[in-house]
Amino acid sequence: MPDSSAQSTTADLAKRFRAGQVAALARAISIAEDQRPGFEELLHELLTAGPTASRVGMTGPPGAGKSSLVAHVAHAYRAQEERVGIVAVDPTSPFSGGALLGDRIRMNDLATDAGIFIRSMATRGSLGGLAATTKEVLDLVDAFGFERVLVETVGVGQTELEITAAADTVVVVLVPESGDAVQAMKAGLMEIADIFVVNKADRPGAPRLAKEIRQALHLRAGHGVQEPSGHHGVDLTQVARDARPTSTPAVDSEGWDIPVLETNALDGTGVEALVEALGRHRAWLDSSGELDARRRDRARGRVRDVVEREMRRAAWSSMKLQAALDEGVDRIATGAATPYSVARELLAQLLR
Amino acid sequence: MPDSSAQSTTADLAKRFRAGQVAALARAISIAEDQRPGFEELLHELLTAGPTASRVGMTGPPGAGKSSLVAHVAHAYRAQEERVGIVAVDPTSPFSGGALLGDRIRMNDLATDAGIFIRSMATRGSLGGLAATTKEVLDLVDAFGFERVLVETVGVGQTELEITAAADTVVVVLVPESGDAVQAMKAGLMEIADIFVVNKADRPGAPRLAKEIRQALHLRAGHGVQEPSGHHGVDLTQVARDARPTSTPAVDSEGWDIPVLETNALDGTGVEALVEALGRHRAWLDSSGELDARRRDRARGRVRDVVEREMRRAAWSSMKLQAALDEGVDRIATGAATPYSVARELLAQLLR
Numbered sequence: 001m002p003d004s005s006a007q008s009t010t011a012d013l014a015k016r017f018r019a020g021q022v023a024a025l026a027r028a029i030s031i032a033e034d035q036r037p038g039f040e041e042l043l044h045e046l047l048t049a050g051p052t053a054s055r056v057g058m059t060g061p062p063g064a065g066k067s068s069l070v071a072h073v074a075h076a077y078r079a080q081e082e083r084v085g086i087v088a089v090d091p092t093s094p095f096s097g098g099a100l101l102g103d104r105i106r107m108n109d110l111a112t113d114a115g116i117f118i119r120s121m122a123t124r125g126s127l128g129g130l131a132a133t134t135k136e137v138l139d140l141v142d143a144f145g146f147e148r149v150l151v152e153t154v155g156v157g158q159t160e161l162e163i164t165a166a167a168d169t170v171v172v173v174l175v176p177e178s179g180d181a182v183q184a185m186k187a188g189l190m191e192i193a194d195i196f197v198v199n200k201a202d203r204p205g206a207p208r209l210a211k212e213i214r215q216a217l218h219l220r221a222g223h224g225v226q227e228p229s230g231h232h233g234v235d236l237t238q239v240a241r242d243a244r245p246t247s248t249p250a251v252d253s254e255g256w257d258i259p260v261l262e263t264n265a266l267d268g269t270g271v272e273a274l275v276e277a278l279g280r281h282r283a284w285l286d287s288s289g290e291l292d293a294r295r296r297d298r299a300r301g302r303v304r305d306v307v308e309r310e311m312r313r314a315a316w317s318s319m320k321l322q323a324a325l326d327e328g329v330d331r332i333a334t335g336a337a338t339p340y341s342v343a344r345e346l347l348a349q350l351l352r
Numbered sequence: 353m354p355d356s357s358a359q360s361t362t363a364d365l366a367k368r369f370r371a372g373q374v375a376a377l378a379r380a381i382s383i384a385e386d387q388r389p390g391f392e393e394l395l396h397e398l399l400t401a402g403p404t405a406s407r408v409g410m411t412g413p414p415g416a417g418k419s420s421l422v423a424h425v426a427h428a429y430r431a432q433e434e435r436v437g438i439v440a441v442d443p444t445s446p447f448s449g450g451a452l453l454g455d456r457i458r459m460n461d462l463a464t465d466a467g468i469f470i471r472s473m474a475t476r477g478s479l480g481g482l483a484a485t486t487k488e489v490l491d492l493v494d495a496f497g498f499e500r501v502l503v504e505t506v507g508v509g510q511t512e513l514e515i516t517a518a519a520d521t522v523v524v525v526l527v528p529e530s531g532d533a534v535q536a537m538k539a540g541l542m543e544i545a546d547i548f549v550v551n552k553a554d555r556p557g558a559p560r561l562a563k564e565i566r567q568a569l570h571l572r573a574g575h576g577v578q579e580p581s582g583h584h585g586v587d588l589t590q591v592a593r594d595a596r597p598t599s600t601p602a603v604d605s606e607g608w609d610i611p612v613l614e615t616n617a618l619d620g621t622g623v624e625a626l627v628e629a630l631g632r633h634r635a636w637l638d639s640s641g642e643l644d645a646r647r648r649d650r651a652r653g654r655v656r657d658v659v660e661r662e663m664r665r666a667a668w669s670s671m672k673l674q675a676a677l678d679e680g681v682d683r684i685a686t687g688a689a690t691p692y693s694v695a696r697e698l699l700a701q702l703l704r
Contacts, residue, residue: 062414310695312663339658
């Protein structure tokens, strides 16, 4: 397809995007992912209206059943005639290709529904960083007009936590096999969860895990306990068990009572309660002013991302700086310099 | 402890570091992690000699038994009178605190050995990005004089893959439960692995997984197959199964034959073969010139990291830019701007 001029293409694409053509959404996403020339102008053009969708992020370890829950929740929204966009950033997710047969069937069911859009992100090699790119894709899916946007990540890495924080409501999905509440705390999941789900609730260990999470949440909310430290041998569940019984509800600093739900994604047990909790959280976000606060935080983060990306691009597109880098690497290899002394030289050159 | 002057402290610390005082290593690591004033000068001072250790990175999904394998390999090196530094970047690792009883015992065994140093990284909230900080910690442990440096990460996130690439030799540990070779390819593990380990080799599915990985490696090496795409429904193992039988060994582009080993970290089966493979890979790195190439690549990446970190710090420490950011976020909230238009304004201000 010949591009007569980037500008006319952008205007045409924006027009088709606003007319609700799914192909235009898919193309806009590809342009953002590949950071093709003019992609930031396109994003500016398409995102002027700002976010309107209700965004739910689901994270948790591989095999926790996130995809199945996402599929269940998507079905529930579809039953309410709402349109749903799904973004999967999880190499083990059936949305991104690897699937058990049962999941694959559920996915196909979703994939043939015109009210559902599914996009999986490449989990490596994205030019501007996976987190930044995924946030842009979420914004595009939101701007396209889906009432609900669901994003699924594997929540053990920093990148994945960052992506999940681009949702309005963060659901952390755990299973008995994924360890105890201490590990969830250590992985930073307590700080980002608006709703906890213990999936595979029929398995032994599920009630205990749910109880541990509730205790850890109570402890954090009621007793001002500090973040778990990295020290060896500190058993926070033991600390929780030793704490005196309290009737204080597990309420986060802004007044939301974090529910700990039990589900079974295989037969759909508990999904209704999850959808209900998602609705309550959304209502709380709206009424408390927290939604505005979160959107402002996200906007601030986005501006910083874009500025830093452009700074990097501007710096490394300089042939002179690249030559100085090459020469510096030679000196590091012979022991005549360190990365820090070379960086200092390059920074001096940048500021000149 | 009063710091009379940052400079004298740095000189003193460097002296104690070079004298082999473990407390000085621990303190240097803390300074790097917290990015205290002068940390880059300290790193420059301590890293002038360049890397000398043999660095092994182990990655894989949670529960694959990486920590146990790391412990086994560490014991094997200790038996050869080599000193071992271990860095754990994995919230589920016993090295970083969450442990099964058996693992904890093995760890304690290691922890009381003066020839072993164990450091776990906080997996969130690190100032300069977890990957950049972890690489600096690895350099410090290397510079301190350990013959072997082992780093353990959970290999599903981009940050974790980046850290693992800071090792000379990358071991990818999989278990039958962690899925098939297709998922490993999708997660980018095929590209970074120098050695594959199928752990829990006594479980059903282990031989099949090992076979699938070998087939995928053969396919990639022998037939010039492209990277797996994100398309739904592409079954690469099926492609592998359909490929004609070949006697071409699975050799990566630089001439290393990637072994696929089977181990049982519980009873130590296969650990000897793993240690032997690590030795062979190291010898190949040396003789092929690949070690120099990898170290040069790492030095280049490090310079870029440090330059970008300093650019970010310089930009956002400007009160004027912060004020413009605040004002821009207000306009985004009212729909009068997008993150892209505000970023453009801030960049113009930065360049002025």
